Amino acid sequence: MDPRSAPPDAAGPLRVLIDGAGADVVPIWDRGLAYGDGLFETVLIRDGAPCQWSRHLARLTLGCTRLGIPAPPVGPLEDEVRDLLQGIDTGVLKVLITRGTGGRGYRPAADPQPRRALLLYPLPTWPDTWCTAGVNLRFCLTRASQNRTLAGIKHLNRLDSVLARAEWTDPEIAEGLMLREDGQVIGGTMTNLFLWTGTALLTPVLDLAGIAGTVRALTLEIASRQGLDCRERDLPPRALREAPGLFVTNSLIGVWPVRRLDGRDYDLGRLPWSLLKAVAAAARTTEWP
Amino acid sequence: MDPRSAPPDAAGPLRVLIDGAGADVVPIWDRGLAYGDGLFETVLIRDGAPCQWSRHLARLTLGCTRLGIPAPPVGPLEDEVRDLLQGIDTGVLKVLITRGTGGRGYRPAADPQPRRALLLYPLPTWPDTWCTAGVNLRFCLTRASQNRTLAGIKHLNRLDSVLARAEWTDPEIAEGLMLREDGQVIGGTMTNLFLWTGTALLTPVLDLAGIAGTVRALTLEIASRQGLDCRERDLPPRALREAPGLFVTNSLIGVWPVRRLDGRDYDLGRLPWSLLKAVAAAARTTEWP
Numbered sequence: 001m002d003p004r005s006a007p008p009d010a011a012g013p014l015r016v017l018i019d020g021a022g023a024d025v026v027p028i029w030d031r032g033l034a035y036g037d038g039l040f041e042t043v044l045i046r047d048g049a050p051c052q053w054s055r056h057l058a059r060l061t062l063g064c065t066r067l068g069i070p071a072p073p074v075g076p077l078e079d080e081v082r083d084l085l086q087g088i089d090t091g092v093l094k095v096l097i098t099r100g101t102g103g104r105g106y107r108p109a110a111d112p113q114p115r116r117a118l119l120l121y122p123l124p125t126w127p128d129t130w131c132t133a134g135v136n137l138r139f140c141l142t143r144a145s146q147n148r149t150l151a152g153i154k155h156l157n158r159l160d161s162v163l164a165r166a167e168w169t170d171p172e173i174a175e176g177l178m179l180r181e182d183g184q185v186i187g188g189t190m191t192n193l194f195l196w197t198g199t200a201l202l203t204p205v206l207d208l209a210g211i212a213g214t215v216r217a218l219t220l221e222i223a224s225r226q227g228l229d230c231r232e233r234d235l236p237p238r239a240l241r242e243a244p245g246l247f248v249t250n251s252l253i254g255v256w257p258v259r260r261l262d263g264r265d266y267d268l269g270r271l272p273w274s275l276l277k278a279v280a281a282a283a284r285t286t287e288w289p
Numbered sequence: 290m291d292p293r294s295a296p297p298d299a300a301g302p303l304r305v306l307i308d309g310a311g312a313d314v315v316p317i318w319d320r321g322l323a324y325g326d327g328l329f330e331t332v333l334i335r336d337g338a339p340c341q342w343s344r345h346l347a348r349l350t351l352g353c354t355r356l357g358i359p360a361p362p363v364g365p366l367e368d369e370v371r372d373l374l375q376g377i378d379t380g381v382l383k384v385l386i387t388r389g390t391g392g393r394g395y396r397p398a399a400d401p402q403p404r405r406a407l408l409l410y411p412l413p414t415w416p417d418t419w420c421t422a423g424v425n426l427r428f429c430l431t432r433a434s435q436n437r438t439l440a441g442i443k444h445l446n447r448l449d450s451v452l453a454r455a456e457w458t459d460p461e462i463a464e465g466l467m468l469r470e471d472g473q474v475i476g477g478t479m480t481n482l483f484l485w486t487g488t489a490l491l492t493p494v495l496d497l498a499g500i501a502g503t504v505r506a507l508t509l510e511i512a513s514r515q516g517l518d519c520r521e522r523d524l525p526p527r528a529l530r531e532a533p534g535l536f537v538t539n540s541l542i543g544v545w546p547v548r549r550l551d552g553r554d555y556d557l558g559r560l561p562w563s564l565l566k567a568v569a570a571a572a573r574t575t576e577w578p
Binding site for chain 1: 324326356357387397408410432434436439445446
């Protein structure tokens, strides 16, 4: 297993392993390409190891179950991750699972042979101040796709986030929030959203749309341990504008407090900083069997 | 341009052209695979030529506009189709457009270099009697994904149809109908649905979910020319059970009248057969510049 390094395409990853081999291409008729028939995980790599690995693995497994794709065998997958990370300190690991090759037509094979790819990318470069001085958010016009069976998992049908992210180019805007068709806020194009009421922590219910992030789960756990009142709730945009504080999370950024949303400024001093700091630290904690 | 023939993978197409070359693989980081960031068309080939080509091209172009992907240049695309179809009589042409390669993250490149693939498959083998004696349908539990921006076009985010089609294996059941989250019928996993009231032709509104098929448009046009009352409408399952007749359409099957749905039998004699026959004939008409 020698990961394919430095592909000729500048937009590509630094290293790739496909089904344990150093390849970087797939058949054009892979079902991941044909129908978005698969799943992915985006894992922060620090000190040469994945952060929050067991949470990523759990969500990937849940997604495989939901889609009826055999989950990748954990031992070989972890061996491949170790191979891919040889000599690497920091980066982003993308784990990609597709239902594999299949004939034309939506019907999945009774006995699918999933394809498993590991891609290593450099860490994105966001301003350091965004974690401390906060970020500027906007509302997107593109709505979050709604489907009860697909909600929560990190499947490959992500055109809603792509189109929402295409709505702005201003580098000062860190993230855009997306609504469901019924007007409830789901979260950001690449983040989960939290609202601090001053006494309780609220986050959108994701039973119809959105992705239930690993750091979202971590945040709810830590908040609960800190004795905070935590609730999943439908949140209209008005609730955000009226809230004392907001923050967004994902596995790569950890936590970004929200300084501004759609012209409204927030006082970052009102956020529960002991929670934010604990979540940011936990999100950066390597965890590797 | 020599199309790649007979790939080693049995599930694959007979011939493939990617960006005009005889390749059959794409980089694992193509955005079509990463996010379902692209579109496709499924075109019936008869007498060595595409049927209803201009309608497929029009929908593909609409889809490209909707997703912000530069549409493929028509001249070169048609030249490639001619090359792919050399010596071929019948088959299925799949035209696949992706936003091409791109870095990690949802944000599309400002200057995307789309990837264009043509795949030729053998014609599927459905029983001939399904066109005349009708088909047996079921209702699926998996709901149709709902997104106003993505509704109607044939994009690559098709997990809802994949999961719905995975719900049954009984070969006697030809198609499954899908509902929106609010319970309105959208159509089949791979077909559009029409309801005949005895005096009017109804078909589901597709402004929130579903694909607006080329033969759906053809059916509405021909029905209108025949002086029939045609309307797009929200249709609850009850309306289907109470209707005198139903039929489904797509570019490969043409028209299938519905003999049975979820245990209810329909009298095929009550369908407007002059319409069904005209649509079936038009769907099989080659049209090539």
